[in-house]
Amino acid sequence: MQQEIFTIFIVEDDLFYGSMLEHMVALNPDYQVKKFTSAASFKQALHEKPHVVTLDYSLPDTTGDELLAMIREISPDTKTIMISGQEDIQVAIDALKKGAHDYIVKNDEAKDRLWIALQNLHENFGLQQQLNSLKDEVARKYNFKNIIGTSPAIKKVFDLVDKASRTNITASITGETGTGKELVAKAIHFNSIRKAKPFVAVNIAAIPGDLIESELFGHEKGAFTGAVVRRTGKFEEANKGTLFLDEIGELNINLQAKLLRVLQEKEFSRLGSNDLLTTDVRIIVATHRNLAHEVKRGRFREDLYYRLLGLPIHLPPLRERGHDILLIAKYFLEQFCRENDMPVKKLSVEAKMKLMTFPFPGNIRQLKSMMELACVLSDGDEIAPVHLDTGAAPATEMAAGAGDHLTLKQYTTRIIQQYLDNNDADVLKVAALLDVGKSTIYRMISKNEVVLHKNKIVHHG
Ligand SMILES: Nc1ncnc2c1ncn2[C@@H]1O[C@H](COP(=O)(O)OP(=O)(O)OP(=O)(O)O)[C@@H](O)[C@H]1O
Numbered sequence: 404m405q406q407e408i409f410t411i412f413i414v415e416d417d418l419f420y421g422s423m424l425e426h427m428v429a430l431n432p433d434y435q436v437k438k439f440t441s442a443a444s445f446k447q448a449l450h451e452k453p454h455v456v457t458l459d460y461s462l463p464d465t466t467g468d469e470l471l472a473m474i475r476e477i478s479p480d481t482k483t484i485m486i487s488g489q490e491d492i493q494v495a496i497d498a499l500k501k502g503a504h505d506y507i508v509k510n511d512e513a514k515d516r517l518w519i520a521l522q523n524l525h526e527n528f529g530l531q532q533q534l535n536s537l538k539d540e541v542a543r544k545y546n547f548k549n550i551i552g553t554s555p556a557i558k559k560v561f562d563l564v565d566k567a568s569r570t571n572i573t574a575s576i577t578g579e580t581g582t583g584k585e586l587v588a589k590a591i592h593f594n595s596i597r598k599a600k601p602f603v604a605v606n607i608a609a610i611p612g613d614l615i616e617s618e619l620f621g622h623e624k625g626a627f628t629g630a631v632v633r634r635t636g637k638f639e640e641a642n643k644g645t646l647f648l649d650e651i652g653e654l655n656i657n658l659q660a661k662l663l664r665v666l667q668e669k670e671f672s673r674l675g676s677n678d679l680l681t682t683d684v685r686i687i688v689a690t691h692r693n694l695a696h697e698v699k700r701g702r703f704r705e706d707l708y709y710r711l712l713g714l715p716i717h718l719p720p721l722r723e724r725g726h727d728i729l730l731i732a733k734y735f736l737e738q739f740c741r742e743n744d745m746p747v748k749k750l751s752v753e754a755k756m757k758l759m760t761f762p763f764p765g766n767i768r769q770l771k772s773m774m775e776l777a778c779v780l781s782d783g784d785e786i787a788p789v790h791l792d793t794g795a796a797p798a799t800e801m802a803a804g805a806g807d808h809l810t811l812k813q814y815t816t817r818i819i820q821q822y823l824d825n826n827d828a829d830v831l832k833v834a835a836l837l838d839v840g841k842s843t844i845y846r847m848i849s850k851n852e853v854v855l856h857k858n859k860i861v862h863h864g
Pocket residue numbers: 549550551552578579580581582583584585586587649691731734767768771
């Protein structure tokens with residue numbers, strides 16, 4: 404991380420005192436110091452927005468109060484340390500009330516106090532920089548670029564994520580397990596104006612039913628057996644940020660009523676307390692269930708359902724994302740090889756076919772672990788079908804008829820045939836979509852393993 408220079412302006416009309424301060428402050432090589440002997444010259448330089456100003460309280464051409472107000476207006480992040488001959492405590496209190504960071508009396512200890520005050524501010528500044536850079540890193544991690552895919556299905560999702568991140572609307576994300584619901588929730592948060600505030604995720608299904616309430620709203624010490632200390636809840640933690648309630652369909656009916664109340668009134672209290680706390684959180688919920696069905700069955704409150712529905716975003720299963728399977732597989736292969744200092748491995752044509760025909764019940768999470776295992780299992784630089792552990796899951800019916808027992812070669816043929824049929828027999832397009840060499844397809848055509856059904860066969864070049 405590039406360290407920004409810490410800039411300090413000294414405003415002091417007493418030439419001797421000013422030089423003494425300048426000399427002392429410049430002893431720290433991390434500080435850049437500029438000295439001004441009049442308010443007029445300082446005002447001209449204020450647009451440089453120094454990190455700290457040490458300000459003589461009584462300058463000949465203006466008052467310290469006036470300059471303080473100007474600093475706060477033009478450079479609100481600048482910290483002002485008042486340095487004054489006035490020992491009157493009321494003057495000091497007034498200066499602090501008006502926004503001065505510190506007030507130092509010109510006496511024998513002034514130098515030491517200033518040195519310590521600057522050290523503390525410099526330290527805070529360093530921490531703030533680190534925090535900002537970490538926040539940027541997290542935001543980069545969850546920008547759209549990390550959601551891989553170009554299929555129409557995922558493009559629709561990108562569009563909705565973009566819309567959701569522009570406002571505070573509640574978003575409800577549905578999709579099978581491992582389809583990227585949490586990733587999408589983070590993308591919404593880290594592209595919204597709340598991105599510098601916390602993103603707090605709670606998986607309702609992972610918390611024992613009797614603890615959910617205290618997890619969400621917190622509790623006071625002694626609120627129930629086992630509550631030995633006071634605890635803040637997720638609503639408080641997520642204040643001004645985003646609260647992601649994963650597996651919301653698992654929330655029991657009593658808590659559904661409480662959640663609805665909190666969302667409507669934007670107020671809640673910790674368990675065991677009557678104090679009302681206000682909440683400002685953006686809510687994103689996710690579920691693999693069909694909540695509308697749950698409402699019909701009486702398992703989910705209708706009023707809460709409509710309160711949470713907001714902008715619905717449905718994530719299609721991986722098997723419906725076509726060529727994205729290969730794009731995401733490559734992305735995980737490259738990521739794993741990079742993280743493990745391995746040369747990047749490639750998928751063989753047969754391995755690609757196997758992936759395209761696999762139903763992926765565990766969706767992208769399953770594809771990720773499959774790719775990582777394949778990297779470990781394959782000795783050479785190519786991943787073959789044998790390295791792809793598909794577990795006991797049956798092959799997809801997308802290309803094969805139900806119950807068929809086909810060889811890999813037969814699957815491959817069927818899927819290429821299906822792509823040719825759906826893409827105007829455009830060999831180049833199908834080769835690109837399936838990420839196989841066009842010569843592989845031409846070879847299959849020449850052997851009559853696949854046929855070009857359309858009258859109009861697309862020729863390139
Ligand atoms: N389009 C994508 N591109 C790259 N990685 C993805 C994509 N979608 C999901 N992932 C990755 O797949 C894994 C599973 O995603 P995530 O945890 O967001 O799924 P989920 O739907 O929330 O799962 P669950 O329902 O089990 O909670 C994560 O490692 C995530 O980063």
